[in-house]
Amino acid sequence: MAEIDYSKRSFNYYPTNAIVFAKCIDGRWTKPEVTPDFNFSLHCFAGVFHYAPSCFEGLKAYRGVDGRVRLFRPDENAKRMQSSATYLDMPAPTMEMFIDMCVMCVQANWEHIPSYESGASLYLRPVLFGINPQLGIKSAKDVMFAVMASGVGTYSGGKSLTAVSAVMSRNYDRAATYGSGGYKLGANYAQSLHAYNLAHKMGYRELLFLDSATHSHIEEFGSSNFFGIKHGCYITPNSPSVLPSITNKSLRKVAEEFGLKVERRTIFVDELETFEEVNSCGTAVVITPISRIDDKATLESGTITREYRYSETCGPISEKLYNRIVGIQKGLEEDTYGWCMFVNDPK
Numbered sequence: 001m002a003e004i005d006y007s008k009r010s011f012n013y014y015p016t017n018a019i020v021f022a023k024c025i026d027g028r029w030t031k032p033e034v035t036p037d038f039n040f041s042l043h044c045f046a047g048v049f050h051y052a053p054s055c056f057e058g059l060k061a062y063r064g065v066d067g068r069v070r071l072f073r074p075d076e077n078a079k080r081m082q083s084s085a086t087y088l089d090m091p092a093p094t095m096e097m098f099i100d101m102c103v104m105c106v107q108a109n110w111e112h113i114p115s116y117e118s119g120a121s122l123y124l125r126p127v128l129f130g131i132n133p134q135l136g137i138k139s140a141k142d143v144m145f146a147v148m149a150s151g152v153g154t155y156s157g158g159k160s161l162t163a164v165s166a167v168m169s170r171n172y173d174r175a176a177t178y179g180s181g182g183y184k185l186g187a188n189y190a191q192s193l194h195a196y197n198l199a200h201k202m203g204y205r206e207l208l209f210l211d212s213a214t215h216s217h218i219e220e221f222g223s224s225n226f227f228g229i230k231h232g233c234y235i236t237p238n239s240p241s242v243l244p245s246i247t248n249k250s251l252r253k254v255a256e257e258f259g260l261k262v263e264r265r266t267i268f269v270d271e272l273e274t275f276e277e278v279n280s281c282g283t284a285v286v287i288t289p290i291s292r293i294d295d296k297a298t299l300e301s302g303t304i305t306r307e308y309r310y311s312e313t314c315g316p317i318s319e320k321l322y323n324r325i326v327g328i329q330k331g332l333e334e335d336t337y338g339w340c341m342f343v344n345d346p347k
């Protein structure tokens with residue numbers, strides 16, 4: 001295979017060798033299969049085409065400085081998928097099955113795991129969706145669970161820790177107050193696509209969503225959680241309609257380790273002015289510094305009501321957090337929390 005320059009890649013789909021899938025039919029799971037066929041054959045009345053009984057996950061396999069391959073907290077992804085499936089009232093893989101199939105997928109795509117030096121990683125996308133034919137509004141009885149992989153670079157396609165701009169408005173919501181925002185459902189992303197596209201067309205990389213009831217406090221970005229740093233505090237929203245990010249959960253631990261005070265609480269929009277450092281965080285974005293947030297009454301409007309400006313480079317505390325978390329993921333730092341799971345070379 002020709003040498004791939006992973007450092008030029010962004011967060012995108014790039015072909016790999018194989019996917020892994022299993023089906024749950026009438027409550028019984030089939031044996032997971034590895035296949036080079038990337039096409040699913042589905043009944044046209046499958047629930048996923050109508051009522052979106054569909055959830056997914058995202059995690060990465062990292063090649064460490066020691067050449068070994070690690071998955072970062074796959075048990076957390078398994079638990080979150082189970083919680084999403086429970087919300088949708090449909091079957092979910094056990095934790096063991098989820099992790100085993102992730103490992104099978106990494107091993108089946110071994111030569112697509114980017115080198116340590118490239119800074120890239122093998123992104124795994126586990127998906128779970130309803131496949132039984134149905135017409136009435138019902139949860140899926142039968143499901144397909146599949147794990148796919150893509151060798152990805154940074155979210156922005158540029159260098160790590162490149163700061164990006166964000167916008168917020170009051171005329172698009174990501175999640176209802178008592179809705180599904182705290183679960184990783186495909187439907188939540190469908191809900192945000194139009195607004196996201198508008199933000200991108202206007203040149204913003206990120207879209208910051210506010211709470212849907214009052215539009216007065218920060219929820220999260222379209223692709224990631226929000227955290228701010230000020231006065232030695234790591235501050236992140238506490239809301240049931242925000243996706244419980246595994247990266248954010250891990251960063252809170254690391255922040256405590258560094259002696260920062262960790263606060264999970266309501267962050268009113270006005271508080272944006274007081275942060276020393278503002279970032280988005282997640283598996284795909286890792287930590288991405290936010291250099292500016294423009295506040296607009298409507299996303300379509302040309303008028304910016306208020307601007308919040310931050311550094312064009314990553315803040316020192318956020319950079320320290322980044323180095324520790326990436327250090328653990330890539331074997332540069334001791335994994336004192338036991339977060340990494342090693343995957344063996346299949347050969």
Ligand SMILES: Cc1ncc(COP(=O)(O)O)c(C=O)c1O
Pocket residue numbers: 058220221222223224225243244245246247248281282283284
């Ligand atoms: C909306 C949203 N919030 C937060 C996150 C971050 O979650 P995690 O750190 O588990 O990847 C993601 C991406 O995965 C996301 O899509």
